[in-house]
Amino acid sequence: MPESHLQALLAFFKAMSNESRLRLVGLLSERERSVQELAELLDLKEPTVSHHLAVLKELGLVTVRAAGTTRWHALDAQALEAMNRALLEPAAALAPPAAESWEDKVLATFVEPDGTLKLIPASRRKRTVILKWLTAKFQDGRRYPEAEVNATIQRHHWDSATLRRELIGAGMMARHDNVYWRMPAADWRLG
Amino acid sequence: MPESHLQALLAFFKAMSNESRLRLVGLLSERERSVQELAELLDLKEPTVSHHLAVLKELGLVTVRAAGTTRWHALDAQALEAMNRALLEPAAALAPPAAESWEDKVLATFVEPDGTLKLIPASRRKRTVILKWLTAKFQDGRRYPEAEVNATIQRHHWDSATLRRELIGAGMMARHDNVYWRMPAADWRLG
DNA sequence: CAAATCAATCGATAGACATCTAATTAGATG
DNA sequence: CATCTAATTAGATGTCTATCGATTGATTTG
Numbered sequence: 127m128p129e130s131h132l133q134a135l136l137a138f139f140k141a142m143s144n145e146s147r148l149r150l151v152g153l154l155s156e157r158e159r160s161v162q163e164l165a166e167l168l169d170l171k172e173p174t175v176s177h178h179l180a181v182l183k184e185l186g187l188v189t190v191r192a193a194g195t196t197r198w199h200a201l202d203a204q205a206l207e208a209m210n211r212a213l214l215e216p217a218a219a220l221a222p223p224a225a226e227s228w229e230d231k232v233l234a235t236f237v238e239p240d241g242t243l244k245l246i247p248a249s250r251r252k253r254t255v256i257l258k259w260l261t262a263k264f265q266d267g268r269r270y271p272e273a274e275v276n277a278t279i280q281r282h283h284w285d286s287a288t289l290r291r292e293l294i295g296a297g298m299m300a301r302h303d304n305v306y307w308r309m310p311a312a313d314w315r316l317g
Numbered sequence: 318m319p320e321s322h323l324q325a326l327l328a329f330f331k332a333m334s335n336e337s338r339l340r341l342v343g344l345l346s347e348r349e350r351s352v353q354e355l356a357e358l359l360d361l362k363e364p365t366v367s368h369h370l371a372v373l374k375e376l377g378l379v380t381v382r383a384a385g386t387t388r389w390h391a392l393d394a395q396a397l398e399a400m401n402r403a404l405l406e407p408a409a410a411l412a413p414p415a416a417e418s419w420e421d422k423v424l425a426t427f428v429e430p431d432g433t434l435k436l437i438p439a440s441r442r443k444r445t446v447i448l449k450w451l452t453a454k455f456q457d458g459r460r461y462p463e464a465e466v467n468a469t470i471q472r473h474h475w476d477s478a479t480l481r482r483e484l485i486g487a488g489m490m491a492r493h494d495n496v497y498w499r500m501p502a503a504d505w506r507l508g
Numbered sequence: 509c510a511a512a513t514c515a516a517t518c519g520a521t522a523g524a525c526a527t528c529t530a531a532t533t534a535g536a537t538g
Numbered sequence: 539c540a541t542c543t544a545a546t547t548a549g550a551t552g553t554c555t556a557t558c559g560a561t562t563g564a565t566t567t568g
Contacts, residue, residue, distance in 0.1 A: 132343070136336055143334035144556075145327055152323070161515055174557050176516055195514045195565045335526075352545060365527055367546055386535050386544045 138209050141185050146170060147178045151201065154188065158200035158277070189241045189281035200281055202241060204262050229255050243283040246292075254296065254316055260289060261298040261308060270306045275299075329400050332376055337361060338369045342392065345379065349391035349468070380432045380472035391472055393432055395453050420446050434474040437483075445487065445507055451480060452489040452499060461497045466490075 142148055146168055153159060153167055165175045179199055182188040186205045191198045232255040236244050243260075247253045263278055264270065270278070272290075279286035290306075293299040297315040299306050333339055337359055344350060344358055352370070356363045370390055373379040377396045382389045423446040427435050434451075438444045454469055455461065461469070463481075470477035481497075484490040488506040490497050 132336075132339060136334070136339055139330050139334040139339070143327070143330040145323075146556080148323060148327055148330070162513095170556095171558060172515065173517080173559080177556075180516085192565090195512090197515065337526080361526095362528060363545065364529085364547080368526075371546090383535090386542090388545070 137185060141181055141187065144178070146174070147181065150175070150178055151182070151187070151206075154199060154201040155203075158191070158198040160196050160198060164199070186241050191277055191280040198277070200278075202263070202281075203265075205241075229258075232256070233259060237282075241282055246283065246285070246288065253292065257289075257292055257296050257298055258314075261293060264299065264306075264308045266308050268307065272304050272306065275306045328376060332372055332378065335369070337365070338372065341366070341369055342373070342378070342397075345390060345392040346394075349382070349389040351387050351389060355390070377432050382468055382471040389468070391469075393454070393472075394456075396432075420449075423447070424450060428473075432473055437474065437476070437479065444483065448480075448483055448487050448489055449505075452484060455490065455497075455499045457499050459498065463495045463497065466497045 142151070149168055150164060153164060159167075161172050161175050161179070164170075164179075165172045168175065179188055179190075183190070187202055187209075188199055189202050191200070232247070232252050236247055236252070236256055237259070238244060243256065247256055260279065260282065263282070264275075275290055276286040279289050283289060290299075294301060295315075297313050298309055300309050333342070340359055341355060344355060350358075352363050352366050355361075355370075356366045359366065370379055370381075374381065378393055378400075379390055380393050382391070423438070423443050427438055427443070427447055428450070429435060434447065438447055451470065451473065454473070455466075466481055467477040470480050474480060481490075485492060486506075488504050489500055491500050
């Protein structure tokens, strides 16, 4: 078993092995919530909730979006699924690590481990990689009001207006009557 | 989220959130091993390994088979898969618990939580349930020498000779030249 | 700017737990 | 039965961490 994979698994299990954090993940799986709200629901003080959220953010399982003085925390469903997939494939645990693709390198360059987009790449080709990654934050087949699109993007970058337009421009998302949805990959305008 | 499911998940995560135990599961996933051997490989003292094995046994993830003064510990691959499946389906976490089937009740009656078969049911119908459960301990498509068949059965009951014959009789396993293999469910002789 | 709100950080504490040594149990063997 | 081997149990210890109260920081609003 490669050491790095073991450590990643271990970090994930440690994060989920505390009752408060497990409940917290359950609550966030429904919708984004504020620290106050979580403290109330979990019957904990706010500093304690902050602490737990920090642990989950460190792993990239939770992202934040600031609105006024309130900070909305949400589960990154993509990251959670990736963890689960890793658990399910014991073969992967023994296989040699796959070579890092060019796209992985772009992502590593522009995205912080906690999911924050450092800046929007100027190069069209690199921007496309980021847009693909961002598209994956939206569920296939679901309809999103504009406010929710903005909120979702803002978990990763402040400029939701620009990125929203880029997603439409790349054909990755579509809009009608201020309702947005994800497009099948076949329809994306790449290159 | 139903409380019992949360607690089960929590127990699983707690078990896997310790580096020694995680390595231990990795080692047992290859083959069964003794406490001595594990202590050597993990660079721990034997009592420590015993402690960790007790945790995993409590959850039914590990079973034991005694041979002389040595006790061979093995992963219950079936139990581990079941845990993983439970993790993967967040919907299941919210759904009302399914009604317990008659087969579940039979299993609960005759099998200890740690995987030990209390006794072999006298009733043919109940015995079939147990045999199905036992068959699932063998991988599909793999060939087993008789010694390994016995070892596997003995993790659950001392009388491997009787149970081995029953498995053959029920058409769940087949033998040729002292090599055994699992049969497709379509060929089982039920009722 | 002042006051209010929401959250993060700091420092302290109590409880959980991983690990060890020492003692005990259980089985095998002469 | 005495002895040897393998493993578990008991007890002790040090480390980690979940939680809290108090403080500080950031943002909005009067």
